[in-house]
Amino acid sequence: MAADKKVETCYKDCCAQSFNFYLENSGEHEAILQCVHSVLPGEFKRIGAGKSSLDVLGVxxxxxxxxxxxxxxxxxxxxxxxxxxxxxxxxxxLSNNFKALVDKTADLKNVQFQWHIMPSEDYVTQAKAKDVKKFDFIHMIQMIYYVDNLAETIQFYHGLLKENGRLMIINEIADGGWDTLWKTHEKELCTRTIAEYRSSKEIKACLDKLGLKYDEHPVPNAFDISQCFDPKSKLGCEMINFITARDDFYESFTPEIRANILDVLKNKCSTQKDGKIMFNSTLSCLLVHA
Incomplete structure (x- = not known):
């Protein structure tokens, strides 16, 4: 991370409420789950063939x-x-929410969980200090933005894969709405939770440089941001706050910067359909081979 930028950790619990609001209004989890149920059955059959036990790591x-x-x-x-x-x-x-969800999910009664409530960097440090557990399947969904060193992070987790394992990375797709907005206004936006915006473009370039084989599957998604352009709309303000990682978007920038961000958001990141402004939030699912 750039030394001159004050970056707040994405792991603060105050962010959890905003994140859950986004999930409830963006359809992102539904899009990811469609991909999961389309792509992973075949992958799991290859990963687990002939194995007497299976180990999964979620980051x-x-x-x-x-x-x-x-x-x-x-x-x-x-x-x-x-x-x-x-x-x-x-x-x-969020970890407590996860545990509560496990308790009421009958299909998972036989899964043994190990909880590591810490940022990825701390887990890496601890794992390197002892015998590292290996995994058949590792997934990193919408978290690669927050790590300090992209190449080192991917290299470390890829190194934890067992034979025939897969590392799944899901992130915003290159040239999508998020990528366009955050790259266009990097100076204004990359100052808090995200110091360096990364789309699938940066991740694939890193994988190529590391010489790792991977498959890519697009995860189409779009959601209505029409109310983001109305400062009197509570839902719109909460959504634009999340999109720009601000507590109060309409008070955080000068009128000129605010107008520029809204213009990019409407005319370069979105399409208009049935009178609605639909933000392109398509994702990329990368399956990296062991």
């Missing part, structure tokens, strides 16, 4: 809504095979 798992479905899918693919799930998540609140 930045949040409240676990996607994790529990992936684990249930893995169990249904290999019924009776023991599964362990290690979870790395920096938010205590």
């Amino acid at each position: 930045g798992s949040g409240g676990g809504q996607v994790d529990v479905q992936m684990l249930a899918l893995l169990q249904s693919t290999f019924p009776g095979v023991p599964v362990t799930a290690d979870v790395v998540e920096g938010s205590t609140k």
Whole structure:
């Protein structure tokens, strides 16, 4: 990270409420789950073929809504095979939400969980100090923005894969709405939770440089941001605050910068459909081979 930027950790529990608001109004989890149920059954069959146990690591798992479905899918693919799930998540609140979700998900009664409530960097440090556990499947969903060193992070987690394992990285797609907005206004936006915006373009360039083989699957998604342009709309203000990582977007920037951001958001990041402004939030699912 740039030394002259004051960056707040994304793992603060105060961010959890804003994140959950976004998930409820963006359709992102639904889009990711469609990808999971489309892509992972075949991948899991290859990953687990002939194995007597399976080990999964989730990095930045949040409240676990996607994790529990992936684990249930893995169990249904290999019924009776023991599964362990290690979870790395920096938010205590989101981790507690995940644990509560596990308790009421019958399909996961036989999964053994190990909780690591800490940022990814702390987990890496601890793992390097002892015998490192290896995994058949590792997933990093919407968290690669927050790590200090992209190449070192990918190299470390890729090194934890067992034979025939997969590392799944889901991030915003190159030239999508998020990528366009945050790259255009990098100076104004990359000052707090995200110091360097990374889309699938940067991740793939890193994978190529490391010589790692991967497959890419697009995850289409778009959501209505029409109310973001109305400062009197509570929902719109909460959404634009999340999109720009600000507590109060309409008070955070000069009128000129604010107008420029809204213009980019409307005319370069979105399309208009049925009178609505639909933000392009398409994701990229990268499956990196062991």
